[in-house]
Amino acid sequence: MRKDLSSQITLDRIPEKFYKPGDAFELAALTRFEKVPVEIFExxxxxxxxxxxxxxxxxxxxxxxxxxxxxxxxxxxxxxxxxxxxxxxxxxxxxxxxxxxxxxxxxxxxxxxxxxxxxxxxxxxxxxxxxxxxxxxxxxxxxxxxxxxxxxxxxxxxxxxxxxxxxxxxxxxxxxxxxxxxxxxxxxxxxxxxxxxxxxxxxxxxxxxxxxxxxxxxxxxxxxxxxxxxxxxxxxxxxxxxxxxxxxxxxxxxxxxxxxxxxxxxxxxxxxxxxxxxxxxxxxxSKPWLVSSCAWDDKLIRRAIVWLCQKVDKPILKLTDKDYNEHGLSELLTMFGSAYNANIKIFNDLQHTITGWPGGKPNADDTHRPERALPFPKKVLVFSPHPDDDVISMGGTLKRLVDQHHEVHVAYQTSGNIAVNDEEVVRFLAFVKGFKDMFDPQNEHLQKTYETLASYVVNGISNSKDDPQKVLAMKGLIRRGEAKAACRYVGVASKNVHFLNLPFYETGSIKKNPISEKDVLIVKQLLNDLHPHQIYVAGDLADPHGTHKVCLDAVLAAIDDLKHEEWFKDCRVWMYRGAWMEWEIDHIEMAVPISPEELRYKRNAILKHQSQMESAPFLGNDDRLFWQRSEARNKATAELYNQLGLAAYEAIEAFVRYIPV
The missing domain is CATH 3.40.50.1360 (Rossmann fold)
Structure with a gap:
């Protein structure tokens, strides 16, 4: 089992010579902007x-x-x-x-x-x-x-x-x-x-x-x-x-x-x-053309031209030969013959990333579309590290897939239980007591359970070594309920919602266990049960708690084991981001426009996760709530596309295709 395949995601697009120079001369040239020795490892x-x-x-x-x-x-x-x-x-x-x-x-x-x-x-x-x-x-x-x-x-x-x-x-x-x-x-x-x-x-x-x-x-x-x-x-x-x-x-x-x-x-x-x-x-x-000659590929060319647009504050089709020459990109003029040819190439590449049909458009020429037309409808499986990453990162696309009649499944990889404040438990315990008093006032067992857990949560007084685990189970239950509510809101059938509870996460503390064979086997079982045509995974490696990376590695390890299966030959894997940062535009391969109405729908789906609002323990270093961060990132992506001379959309959710290594 290969456990760290997520590291290959970056390595695939960065030539080794830029982080492992061959000799002292190359090192001096590449690091001339660096004022302290730096060693970069895979x-x-x-x-x-x-x-x-x-x-x-x-x-x-x-x-x-x-x-x-x-x-x-x-x-x-x-x-x-x-x-x-x-x-x-x-x-x-x-x-x-x-x-x-x-x-x-x-x-x-x-x-x-x-x-x-x-x-x-x-x-x-x-x-x-x-x-x-x-x-x-x-x-x-x-x-x-x-x-x-x-x-x-x-x-x-x-x-x-x-x-x-x-x-x-x-x-x-x-x-x-x-x-x-x-x-x-x-x-x-x-x-x-x-x-x-x-x-x-x-x-x-x-x-x-x-x-x-x-x-x-x-x-x-x-x-x-x-x-x-x-x-x-x-x-x-x-x-x-x-x-x-x-x-x-x-x-x-x-x-x-x-x-x-x-x-x-x-x-x-x-x-x-x-x-x-x-x-x-x-x-x-990030900008290797400023320190060395480059082995130009389509993504690096796109990155350089997008950077140039931002540098000179022009859309792609208005860049000139002078712009390229004055900013260290004359190599591209040699390759393409003129700024016009380079501009057209990258403009068309970006135009072809945009699609309103993330599951593929039936009965359409898919030559220049990011997703194939057939089969239709598709069986789609969305992996979500926590019970809210799906709607935070791709809520608009999720709803679009449902509305376009694909069979959509969502798999929540962890319970997310430690990210629930004790105050939420108190609130639900009060509901349980009220429910008991209303419909079963003589239930002594439920009354005792309520008193025991309330005493533990409110006063820290534990009558049993099982109390902490029971509270964690309640917190997991709270997040399950919120996840199901969000799925119902965007139209995902309850029978298509899966809670995997990967073992690495269930330690009851911030410190998690390393990924293991048990985690990968659970993911493999679901993949073998569903045989999806599309898989969406969180490629958000900037998650400051590390859970996203472990969840991604679990899925990629499972895919690595299954990639030669017959069903996988007709399956594509798309990586989303959004909770912490967005894909850089030079790497985006599918951009799904989100209308103002769909953005409101997405916001409401995120708000179904009430325990993850202001009082959530792990909001990170960004003071904004998750729906605010998500909207800001989606709108920023749309604005960047517009600044480059493409159509103006309210928001865009972005995806990068993962091809098993």
Whole structure:
């Protein structure tokens, strides 16, 4: 079973030479916009293993000299695979940590019970509890110290690091504001260990880490930027599309307090270790024609011409030879002979992506249509990671498929239970009690169940170890009901709604299990049962919680196993986005226009998911509700098509075809 096929989605459209240059000359040319060394890997696993190997070699070298190795640790998600590899090396390759000291980069403050919700607890779970480190060599800010002693504690913390000989290797992640540690935008390069008040973005990230929406710590103790820069070597790790924009700022723009991570440019031995998704906005990846000659294909040509249109503020058909020559695209003039020929080619390509028939138009010439006309009607299967991603990302297309008489099925891959606030449970418990009192007042069992769960949810008092699981089951039930209501609203038959409850998700906490054979088998069973002609999957790899990627990998692994089946030869796979970002226009292969009325229908379908409104725990770093984000993205796609000289639509939902590798 191939578990990480989603990484191939990006690799298919980025030539290797741009992220793995062949020699120093190529590297210098490709990276001339980059002000700090950057290594790009195909997967997070490859990058993590490379850094882990480097750290292991340094530990062994220091130990052979009889010296202590000092490792600065981060508690963020970026280091999870690196820590797992260090644990493997310890268990399988006898890598010893007896002469290693670790320094925790930051800690929430104050914490009454630090081992329940602290970064140190997280690091212990991921690394320290599984290696032979001396507990006396674990240095971390004290989250329980009295506030009157915080400043003295920060100074003593720095002095302790100095006594250890300083940090040999410091591991970092990067926040969405460019923060390193909790050094928020505005932090100066001379800043030292201190108590920092967290801004709204950091508090939202804290809520994800802690799994709560209220009582989020308002501050943290963190090493300052000068302390970080004093480390002998620094690795900043980052994976995934959601960090691509801030990474470009940190790597390619001048060092500035507005992006604290950019100060790594001042260090003599700092490097960024990122995957191809996180590198997506770097010039050598997003606009390679500015740093090298290109092996032009249709998608890269489209990307370059769309970029040129935005650069000179013209629609495609008004671009001139001068525009191409003045902006580094003279190669295209050589290929096409003139701007006119290039313009017509890309204009027609974009025009052919637009269709009001996402399932294919019957009795029509489908030569230039994104979806084939036959068979008609089609059996369509939409995979939705959470019980609302279907309507958020492709609600208009979903309704269009139903209205055009296709047999539409929706499969919700996870229960989404942890994304329901306790207040929603209280509301439904009150309904259950009212229902009992109205129709079955003598039902003592139901009354006792109500009292037990209400006491647990409201007061935190548990009478049974099963109470947390029962509450999670209720939360899953709430989301099922909302999903069914949304499906009914857009016309999907209840018998065609499937709840897969993939095992990787059902941990009862934010931390999920890795994808397993069990997850893939459940997806394969549904595919074998339905034999669909069309499959829609969420390709939204910018999901900050990682669930979308695991769900996508489960579907792609199942498809990989089934791709030689006879039924699959007549099946196409389309990837949608929308919850967090939209497909770039150069990759869009099917654009479905949404009318104003259909957009209202889509909004109403999203609003059926009442538990995911303002009080939902995991709205992310975007303050808008999901229907607002979705509409904004759909309208922006339509506006971009219009700016390029194509028809003006109210909104557009976009799709990219996936072809099994």
């Amino acid at each position: 997967t997070a696993t490859e990058g993590s293993n490379k850094v882990a190997l480097d750290i292991a070699q340094q530990i062994r070298k220091k130990n052979s000299e009889g010296k202590l190795f000092v490792l600065g640790l981060t508690g963020g998600r970026a280091a999870m695979e690196l820590y797992a590899e260090l644990v493997r090396m310890h268990k399988e390759e006898q890598l010893s940590f007896k002469r290693v000291a670790v320094v925790n980069l930051y800690e929430y403050y104050p914490l009454a019970h630090p081992m329940k919700a602290s970064f140190l607890a997280r690091i212990k779970e991921m690394l320290l509890d599984h290696i032979d480190i001396d507990p006396q060599n674990i240095l971390s800010p004290d989250a329980t110290i009295d506030r009157t002693n915080v400043m003295r504690h920060c100074k003593e913390f720095e002095e302790h690091i100095e006594k250890l000989g300083g940090i040999d290797v410091q591991l970092l992640g990067i926040g969405r504001g460019g923060n390193i540690g909790f050094n928020e935008p505005g932090s100066q390069p001379a800043s030292h260990t201190r108590l920092i008040m967290l801004n709204s973005d950091s508090r939202k990230e804290a809520s994800l880490h802690l799994g709560i929406t209220d009582q989020v710590p308002v501050s943290a103790i963190s090493l300052g930027i000068e302390n970080i820069l004093n480390a002998k070597q620094i690795f900043l790790l980052s994976w995934g599309e959601d960090k691509a924009e801030i990474l470009k700022t940190a790597i390619e723009e001048l060092a500035s307090p507005a992006c604290p991570a950019s100060f790594l440019q001042l260090h003599q031995n700092a490097s960024y270790i990122i995957d191809i998704h996180a590198a997506g906005d770097l010039t050598r990846i």
